[in-house]
Amino acid sequence: MAIEIKMPALSPTMEEGTLAKWLVKEGDTVKSGDIMAEIETDKATMEFEAVDEGTIGKIVVAEGTDNVKVGAVIATLLEDGESADAATSAGAGTKDDSPKADAKADEKKPADKVEDSAHPSQEKVETGARQLFEAAKNDGVQDPAIPEGTEMVKTTVREALRDAMAEEMRKDGRVFVMGEEVAQYQGAYKVTQSLLEEFGDRRVIDTPITEYGFAGVGTGAAMGGLKPIIEFMTFNFAMQAIDHIINSAAKTNYMSGGQMRCPIVFRGPNGAASRVGAQHSQNYGPWYASVPGLIVIAPYDAADAKGLLKAAIRSEDPVVFLENELMYGRSFDVPKLDDYVLPIGKARIMREGSHVTLVSYSIGVGLALEAAETLAGEGIEAEVIDLRTLRPLDKQTVLKSLAKTNRLVVVEEGWPTCSIASEITAIVMEEGFDDLDAPVLRVTNEDVPLPYAANLEKKALIDAKKIVATVKKII
Amino acid sequence: MAKSPAPPAVPLSNRERPADPKPFEATKEQLLDFYRHMLLIRRFEEKAGQLYGLGFIGGFCHLYIGQEAVAVGLQSALDGDKDSVITGYRDHGHMLAYGIDPKVIMAELTGRAAGISRGKGGSMHMFSTEHKFYGGHGIVGAQVSLGTGLAFGHKYSNDGGVCLAYFGDGAANQGQVYESFNMAELWKLPIIFVIENNQYAMGTSVNRASAEDQLYRRGESFRIPGIQVDGMDVLACRGAAEEALAWVRAGKGPVILEMKTYRYRGHSMSDPAKYRSREEVQGVRDKSDPIEHVKKLLEAEGVTEADLKTIEQDIRKTVNEAADFAESTPEPEETELYTDVLVESY
Numbered sequence: 001m002a003i004e005i006k007m008p009a010l011s012p013t014m015e016e017g018t019l020a021k022w023l024v025k026e027g028d029t030v031k032s033g034d035i036m037a038e039i040e041t042d043k044a045t046m047e048f049e050a051v052d053e054g055t056i057g058k059i060v061v062a063e064g065t066d067n068v069k070v071g072a073v074i075a076t077l078l079e080d081g082e083s084a085d086a087a088t089s090a091g092a093g094t095k096d097d098s099p100k101a102d103a104k105a106d107e108k109k110p111a112d113k114v115e116d117s118a119h120p121s122q123e124k125v126e127t128g129a130r131q132l133f134e135a136a137k138n139d140g141v142q143d144p145a146i147p148e149g150t151e152m153v154k155t156t157v158r159e160a161l162r163d164a165m166a167e168e169m170r171k172d173g174r175v176f177v178m179g180e181e182v183a184q185y186q187g188a189y190k191v192t193q194s195l196l197e198e199f200g201d202r203r204v205i206d207t208p209i210t211e212y213g214f215a216g217v218g219t220g221a222a223m224g225g226l227k228p229i230i231e232f233m234t235f236n237f238a239m240q241a242i243d244h245i246i247n248s249a250a251k252t253n254y255m256s257g258g259q260m261r262c263p264i265v266f267r268g269p270n271g272a273a274s275r276v277g278a279q280h281s282q283n284y285g286p287w288y289a290s291v292p293g294l295i296v297i298a299p300y301d302a303a304d305a306k307g308l309l310k311a312a313i314r315s316e317d318p319v320v321f322l323e324n325e326l327m328y329g330r331s332f333d334v335p336k337l338d339d340y341v342l343p344i345g346k347a348r349i350m351r352e353g354s355h356v357t358l359v360s361y362s363i364g365v366g367l368a369l370e371a372a373e374t375l376a377g378e379g380i381e382a383e384v385i386d387l388r389t390l391r392p393l394d395k396q397t398v399l400k401s402l403a404k405t406n407r408l409v410v411v412e413e414g415w416p417t418c419s420i421a422s423e424i425t426a427i428v429m430e431e432g433f434d435d436l437d438a439p440v441l442r443v444t445n446e447d448v449p450l451p452y453a454a455n456l457e458k459k460a461l462i463d464a465k466k467i468v469a470t471v472k473k474i475i
Numbered sequence: 476m477a478k479s480p481a482p483p484a485v486p487l488s489n490r491e492r493p494a495d496p497k498p499f500e501a502t503k504e505q506l507l508d509f510y511r512h513m514l515l516i517r518r519f520e521e522k523a524g525q526l527y528g529l530g531f532i533g534g535f536c537h538l539y540i541g542q543e544a545v546a547v548g549l550q551s552a553l554d555g556d557k558d559s560v561i562t563g564y565r566d567h568g569h570m571l572a573y574g575i576d577p578k579v580i581m582a583e584l585t586g587r588a589a590g591i592s593r594g595k596g597g598s599m600h601m602f603s604t605e606h607k608f609y610g611g612h613g614i615v616g617a618q619v620s621l622g623t624g625l626a627f628g629h630k631y632s633n634d635g636g637v638c639l640a641y642f643g644d645g646a647a648n649q650g651q652v653y654e655s656f657n658m659a660e661l662w663k664l665p666i667i668f669v670i671e672n673n674q675y676a677m678g679t680s681v682n683r684a685s686a687e688d689q690l691y692r693r694g695e696s697f698r699i700p701g702i703q704v705d706g707m708d709v710l711a712c713r714g715a716a717e718e719a720l721a722w723v724r725a726g727k728g729p730v731i732l733e734m735k736t737y738r739y740r741g742h743s744m745s746d747p748a749k750y751r752s753r754e755e756v757q758g759v760r761d762k763s764d765p766i767e768h769v770k771k772l773l774e775a776e777g778v779t780e781a782d783l784k785t786i787e788q789d790i791r792k793t794v795n796e797a798a799d800f801a802e803s804t805p806e807p808e809e810t811e812l813y814t815d816v817l818v819e820s821y
């Protein structure tokens with residue numbers, strides 16, 4: 001029986017992609033390891049290799065087709081002795097090779113799929129990260145500062161970050177980007193895409209894999225008067241460099257009595273990604289937010305990513321800018337303005353409500369908004385606050401909201417111990433005690449290293465259901 | 476040890492290398508200038524040690540006594556308008572060699588508002604952006620990556636400057652030093668890595684800590700040439716600086732200078748002095764003292780005992796004034812606790 005070759009996923013969050021090019025044609029024989037096609041997504045291009053031996057029967061999806069769903073049959077492979085006719089009949093299910101049929105095939109829920117044990121089909125595993133990712137569709141209210149009638153442009157977080165860097169690099173010759181794979185590779189997560197082309201290799205600099213070293217080089221360059229943007233492939237790797245971030249960058253202005261500045265941005269993805277295990281899944285927000293001398297920003301949507309990164313690059317202070325891999329591909333409205341810069345240190349009310357305040361930041365905001373939606377269906381109006389900046393923390397917005405709702409829950413995609421949630425709780429005890437009608441509760445990840453197994457990972461991470469359940473404990 | 480002539484660098488290949496440096500041919504005026512600076516460092520540090528004992532200086536205090544020829548010889552070759560200097564925590568000497576006012580350095584040691592870091596840095600954290608002196612860093616080896624960043628800045632801005640990054644034989648075993656070596660050579664950055672090999676990392680001798688104890692060779696696998704220099708001879712130091720600067724300014728990338736030197740005092744003020752013998756220290760003082768060496772050269776140039784005495788008296792006066800100032804000038808206002816954490820307000 002002919003083997004169905006299916007559209008592969010290049011990452012756990014990929015839903016569709018472009019079949020850029022076929023490198024084989026019908027009738028070609030292939031063996032395991034031969035490259036059959038090139039698949040593209042917005043962040044990567046990958047060569048797709050044959051796993052089985054045989055002859056290409058039918059190419060179902062033509063090259064150059066966009067939006068091919070993951071798992072859709074793109075070709076059939078004939079095993080020894082099979083004829084092309086057999087292939088046609090084998091491919092009968094997808095015989096009408098229109099994109100419509102592919103889409104339909106993919107609409108089947110993973111649970112409905114009948115597994116062919118020999119050739120299991122692609123399946124989207126229910127993971128915790130997927131929930132985080134899905135919730136990120138939630139869009140909040142826009143910042144009030146945008147003038148009436150401003151055109152809004154759907155932009156991914158990834159593009160917004162890139163645009164922020166490009167705009168600031170055009171404005172200020174001292175700004176440069178340095179990190180692993182930021183130039184020729186276009187960024188491990190494609191955040192620096194096309195910067196090399198525009199600014200050249202003097203200002204977009206690939207480094208060796210040497211986090212401690214290049215964090216120090218960037219910090220030294222900032223001390224010498226430049227404005228570096230140091231990209232960490234992920235903040236997990238920045239632990240090798242944390243000495244320079246804290247001891248060199250954060251403290252020097254103070255230790256020098258205000259003489260030596262260090263205007264540098266350390267940026268990169270932070271927090272849990274998807275199924276990458278404990279060493280690649282950690283939220284460093286609370287770590288950096290505990291350090292005087294640093295600015296710590298963790299945006300949620302694309303407009304904030306752009307407006308706050310621009311502000312970070314302009315700041316005379318060292319900034320840790322925490323992005324989220326799962327958010328990179330999400331699109332949000334970004335105001336089309338020549339110079340969209342947001343204030344550092346100001347939280348944002350994403351949704352107004354009167355019964356309970358949900359405080360969150362980064363990817364947790366999406367879940368808080370989703371939970372608020374569910375709660376609204378049950379008559380509970382939750383006010384959702386996105387902190388946006390973790391240091392300095394906008395206490396006033398939190399306390400003002402608490403004064404209105406008298407109940408507060410902190411939602412944080414991170415560990416509970418010594419967390420931003422702990423900090424908010426302490427602030428509320430010290431400065432908002434009289435406004436409390438119920439104890440402050442926290443919804444955080446479980447207090448364990450993040451496991452790999454999909455079911456365990458899902459259990460370890462926060463989700464909207466946990467938020468709803470927690471809110472109900474105090475209402 | 477220190478006095479032995481530097482062995483020629485053994486070429487590992489036919490790559491181009493800097494020429495063996497020649498001792499600097501100093502004029503009498505230049506020699507006098509070296510002498511004054513070295514003596515200033517010696518007397519300043521002796522005074523600092525004294526003030527530490529009296530409780531005027533707290534925390535850590537690392538003295539530069541014995542190593543004076545290195546900072547003075549190297550920094551006298553720099554172009555003060557363009558070149559930058561960075562070092563570790565044993566930083567008083569490098570600042571004095573640069574002509575920074577001893578008063579503000581001593582006042583920083585006593586933690587006073589008039590100190591160069593307004594009393595907030597202390598011995599290990601002093602800076603002078605005006606002199607392109609970038610610290611004063613307390614984490615062993617950090618200044619090597621930071622200095623590589625300064626050199627990156629010189630190249631990026633094309634300002635013609637070179638960074639002189641000092642570190643010790645102890646720091647030479649830190650991983651980030653080699654990360655920096657790699658990038659510096661890869662990008663041909665204008666930097667001179669100066670290893671001040673004073674033989675002891677705290678109490679651990681080079682031989683007990685370094686598999687390759689010829690530290691000038693530590694750059695070979697990165698293709699960075701190294702030169703071993705008699706760090707007790709100010710003319711050898713200056714000569715090596717000239718050669719290294721010519722190499723770096725020609726765009727040939729970094730170079731390593733291993734300065735064989737010796738610290739007479741303990742690692743810091745609280746040093747048990749159990750790891751080496753008193754005879755060893757006395758031996759170096761008697762045979763290789765860098766200041767006595769210049770003194771002899773000056774005498775040969777016809778400088779009289781009386782002239783040298785006048786210099787000595789001048790310097791003692793300067794140091795005493797610095798100490799008086801540092802003891803009497805006020806501590807920072809309490810409000811200073813909260814300033815300079817961030818540059819901007821948010």
